[in-house]
Amino acid sequence: MDGEGFPSGRPALIEAEDLWLTVPARPSGVNPTGNPGGLDILSGVSLRVGEGEAVGIVGPSGSGKTSLLMLLAGLERPTRGRVRIAGTVLGDLDENALARFRRRTTGIVFQSFQLIPTMTALENVLVPLELAGRADGVATATAALAAVGLDGRLGHLPTELSGGEQQRVALARAFVTQPRLLLADEPTGNLDTRTGESVMALMFSLQQQYGTTLVLITHDPALAARCDRRLHVRDGRVTADHPLRRDDP
Template sequence: MDAIPPAPPATDPLVRVKGLTLTVPSAAGPVNILRGIDLELGRGEAVGLIGPSGSGKTSLLMVLAGLERASSGSVVLDGQEVTGLSEDALAALRRRRVGIVFQAFHLIPTMTALENVCVPLELVGVRDAAARARAALEAVGLSHRLTHLPGQLSGGEQQRVALARAFAPAPALLLADEPTGNLDHATGAAVIDLLFALRRRHGTTLLLITHDRDLAARCDRQVHLSDGQVDTAVVV
């Protein structure tokens, strides 16, 4: 079983990435998606990750989430080296320390809003999962939608359920990949306001992938990816 290391000093970055590469096979030969990423995310920091399509933004998020294995390099999350962990240990790490919000809502269609938010809490053994889930949904303004299925909710409501689900276990790191991409402008703006309010309330570190420079500017810092590398020549 993979041991959980002691908590690192609070002054250490929450995430430290060194020399991260990701190469995948293709019919035309190996494709280098990430090419030596170095990146640190401070505790409680909001970082906007921007760059053109195909620059590796989502791939980086997937590696940080433990949903994709890096080809080489190191990822340390909250003092724990994660690149060599087993699949079971990676899943446990995600449940304890990482929240993810995607452009698609990824709610379980046969479960109510309350049940969807209960799932990650039950997986980490929270005894009062239903009460915690109810409070999380109230925090996103959905106390009147607890028993509704995803198909009975609007797009904005579904994404708010996804936010409640991501924040309910109190993750140290929240990864958000174009979270308003499927929403109209007004609804998306309201969801983003809620996302930043929840992040401040919980003190969560946020990595936000977006094509919207105005949205990225709301973060504490912006990182620009280009061709699988952090582009230090771009001042944003």
């Protein structure tokens, strides 16, 4: 099923071809996949994601979802295969070039927020702008926090914010440079249901506003159903690829 379901008429932002991720064999030599040379986390995954498309990735724990996201982010390199983002093959870049490419192209939202604890909300959102050398950083970061309803919390440290507020800061930081690609790994995993729904409504609103391509890992079928497509990952493979409408149940 890998690679099926790509919508016609949209140029591809993500093209992943025959991705394998293998870790070294355990000392005992016993591996669940039966590969004596190592443990296959991903086994020949291929997929394409269109510009502005929202894709939800679902599957059981340990199926390879987060590993796939890490490869798309360039935070891990595949054992075999190729990842092309916005026309650039990530494997052709060294670590410094990869960091610069990620800064220009990709926003990432984690389950654990990953805010810098010694920095205020404003300072956290400023980080990618300062790295990009933006002279309008303070004004842009302030506007980004206002867009997520936190204009009154600019000077607060992460420990002074609720979980939902911390994730809103993380969303503001991810969107502040208007990236072409947003990768989100269980962004509501540490939030209660009501707060999670509010944060996700905000994320989809920002995604549509900026035309951002979204790849979302979630265990919540209702959340995945808000995407344009839903990919099922099991045992390191994409086993199903379903096109959806945003109003599907």
